[in-house]
Each structure stands twice: as C-alpha cells, then as structure tokens.
Amino acid sequence: MAEIGKVRIRVPSSIKQGDVVRVRALVIHPMEIVQRRDGKPVDKNYHFIHKVVVTYNGREILAAETTQSVSENPFFAFTFRATEPGTLKIAFLDTHGGKYEGTVDIKFS
Template identity: 60%
Template sequence: MSQVRIRIPEKIKPGEIVTVRALVSHPMEMMAFKGGKPVEKNYNFVHKVEATYNGRKVFEAATTQAVSQNPFVSFTVKADAPGVVKIVFHDTQGKTYEGQVEIKF
C-alpha cells in the first residue's frame, strides 16, 4: 500500500537530464461539504513531496487536495554522478511514503 513506484530511463549517459516519474497509492481525500459549508476535520492528503539526489535537494512540491488520487509527479535530475534519487511523500496525517532509485551509467 504505502509503496512508491519510481521509473527512470533504462540507459543514462553522464551529464544527461533524466526524467524521474514517481507514483504513490494514496486516497487524497477531498473536502466534504454539508449544507454548503466545509466539514471541519483533518483531511488526509499528500501535502509535500521532496526529492534528493545524493543528499542534495533537487525537487520539492507543495500539493493540495486539487491533486488527483494516487498522486503522480515527474521531475528532472541532472545525472552528473552515479548515486541515489530518494523521494519522500508526506501526508497530513504525519505518514511518510519513501522510495529510492539508483542512477548508474
């Protein structure tokens, strides 16, 4: 369930700009309305996505409930050295979903 699926191209050349695609299973709860007013509760949705490449931050996203269920993000990394791209999804309930992928030439 709490697994992050990541895809990168099969062949990577040094210095190339690589597109990383990540997907996580998450309900991304939508705001409920009762009598025209929003229901007050702690909605469960992914509000932050962070990605690092060999410890350096390459990408960060602040997402809202307007992002679809099972959120998908793609971003790029400049692959200048072999290493690990690590992605963390944070949701509003304090849960984190982590995934990583290795870049090698």
C-alpha cells in the same frame, strides 16, 4: 487501503553521465477531498499529501507543496541532471504524519 504509501519510480533504463533524466513517480494515496455538509465544509484532519521532497545524493533538488487538487494516487514528473552515480530519493509527506519514500539507484551504462 493497505497499499497506501506504495511508491513507484521509473527512470530510463540507460543513463549516461551528464544526461538530463526524466523521472516519473507515482504514490498510492487517497488524497482525501473536502467533505461538505449543507454546503459547509466539514472541519477535520483531511488525509492528503501536502509535501513532496526529491533528493539526489542527499541534496534537495525539488520540493513541491501539493493540495487536494492533485488527483488520487498522485503522479509527478520531473527531470534532473545525472552528474554522479548515487541514489535518487523521493519522499511524500501526508497530513496524518505519514512519510512514504521511494529510492532508485542511478547507475551509468
């Protein structure tokens, strides 16, 4: 569990200006599911990622609301248009107030 919040982001090794780049991101997280006792769901503060925000040079390009129907160690894929060099940042927010961020530098070759 010590690895909770470890973010891994993969982008293609060579990016040209104007390319539509496909990004794959993974975060280590348990995504706790609803427990049931006698068929009734237990009410407690379940620990799962409920929001994902992707920003590119400070501008938000994608936001996602996620639920426990997303698997453990969630994986997301998306694309973005690389218009300028800079930083792509992905932030994962969970229900216990955790914020896990991963960044990747976008450079043109």
